[in-house]
Amino acid sequence: MSSVALLVLLVAVVGIALVALVVGLLVSGRRKPAPLPDTHSDVLTTPPADPEAPTELSAPPVTIEPEVEEPPTAPELERPEGTASRLVRLRQRLAGSQGSLGRGLLALLSRDRLDEDTWESIEDTLLTADIGVAPTQELVERLRTRLRVEGEGDPRTVLREELVALVDPDLDRRLQVSGEDGTPGVVLVVGVNGAGKTTTVGKIARILVAEERSVVLGAADTFRAAAVEQLATWGERVGVDVVRGEEGADPASVAFRAVQSGAERGVDTVLVDTAGRLQNKQGLMDELGKVKRVIEKQAPVTEVLLVLDATTGQNGLIQARVFSEAVAVTGIVLTKLDGSAKGGIVVQVQRELGVPVKLVGLGEGPDDLAPFDAGAFVDALLG
Known part of the structure; x- marks a missing residue:
């Protein structure tokens, strides 16, 4: 074969190869991409576990303990005040609120000359203290006799004794809080x-x-x-x-x-x-x-x-x-005696009912209630 023919054959082969390459590229560009796996499928295929793979340890279940409510704490009970300290406060409170009555009477009785005008002033002072007409007349008569007729010297002592007698210390002021035969x-x-x-x-x-x-x-x-x-x-x-x-x-x-x-x-x-x-x-x-x-x-x-x-x-x-x-x-409880009350009401109410004042209220505090004591009451009046 001549060299010219060999050259023509080589060019033809190269041309055929180039045409085939171009055609292959065009065909592959028109192909559609393969569809992606459907991740929303109802059934997912799980690959089989590798028996030689290490086992993954799961965390232990967490137990939630139910909340337990603590029982409510009982309120701390108060310790009420005893009788002795109540009586001390009775004297203090009454001396502050009722002392003017005693001071006024002592000032009148301590005058050098107890004339009729003085006795009328004493009577007026007692009446304005709500002692009452009959008890006032009795008290003035007793004071006249002892201070003017009998000539007893200490007006304060005489007045205290007569006021205590007027309040009547012999009345039974005990609270009857006990029953009989097992009853309350x-x-x-x-x-x-x-x-x-x-x-x-x-x-x-x-x-x-x-x-x-x-x-x-x-x-x-x-x-x-x-x-x-x-x-x-x-x-x-x-x-x-x-x-x-x-x-x-x-x-x-x-x-x-x-x-x-x-x-x-x-x-x-x-x-x-x-x-x-x-x-x-x-x-x-x-x-x-x-x-x-x-x-x-x-x-x-x-x-x-x-x-x-x-x-x-x-x-x-x-x-x-x-x-x-x-x-x-059977008994009287006088409240608000430490305020604007006039102490003579003790005498009047006892005379009116024939029953004793057993308790007196001295203020707003929880323990401001005290058994009534005639001597303590009069001492407070006299300051």
């Missing part, structure tokens, strides 16, 4: 609205607790929800149970259940708070008598305490008479 003592507390009756019940409970007596309170003032809640608060503070009823319930029924509860528990004393009565409402006074009668189906009422606001003066005496007729009052 039952103390019925009565009085008009606003005199401090419910507060007095709570304060008496504190006195009894201080004497280590067991007590149950009866919230028979069912017409005032606030009175029931107030009494419950007093009871909680010293650990005393309170028997209560629904608002508007029969007071006699609540009082009956309170005494029944006290008898079943074997407590020493049951204190029953009653609704505040208006002395001119005969129906309400009759209901108060019913409360007492119902209570006595369980146990005798050992004490009926009438709470009087010492600042009411003559109106307090009217209240005292009406209550005494309804429930046979």
Whole structure:
């Protein structure tokens, strides 16, 4: 073969190869890409586990402990004040509020000459102190005799002795808080609205607790929800149970259940708070008598305490008479005696009812209620 023919054959082969290459590139460019695997398929194919691969340790399950609520802490009980310190405060409070009466009388009696004008001034001073007409006349006559006729020298000593006699130290002022034959003592507390009756019940409970007596309170003032809640608060503070009823319930029924509860528990004393009565409402006074009668189906009422606001003066005496007729009052509690009250009301109310003042309220504090002591009262008057 000639060299010319060989050259032509080589060019032809190269040309064919180039054409084939171009055609192959065009075809591959038109092909569609392979579809990606469907990651949203409902069934995923999991490759078989490699038996030689190390086992992955799973974390232990976490146990969640349920929250346990701690029981509520019982309120710390208060320790009421004893009788001795109450009497000390009685002297201090009364000396501050009532001392002007004693000082005025001593100034008059210490004059060089006790003439008629002086005795009239003494009488006026006693009357303005709410001692009352009859007791005032008796006291002035006794002072005249001892200081002017008999010539006894120390006006202060004479005045103290006569005032103590006027207040009557021989009256039995003990609270009858004990029952007989295993029954509790039952103390019925009565009085008009606003005199401090419910507060007095709570304060008496504190006195009894201080004497280590067991007590149950009866919230028979069912017409005032606030009175029931107030009494419950007093009871909680010293650990005393309170028997209560629904608002508007029969007071006699609540009082009956309170005494029944006290008898079943074997407590020493049951204190029953009653609704505040208006002395001119005969129906309400009759209901108060019913409360007492119902209570006595369980146990005798050992004490009926009438709470009087010492600042009411003559109106307090009217209240005292009406209550005494309804429930046979056995003792008086004079509240607010440390304020603007006139100390002579002690003498008047005892003369009016023939029953002693047994407790006096000296302020707003929880232990500002003290047993009445004639000597301490007069000493406070005289400063």
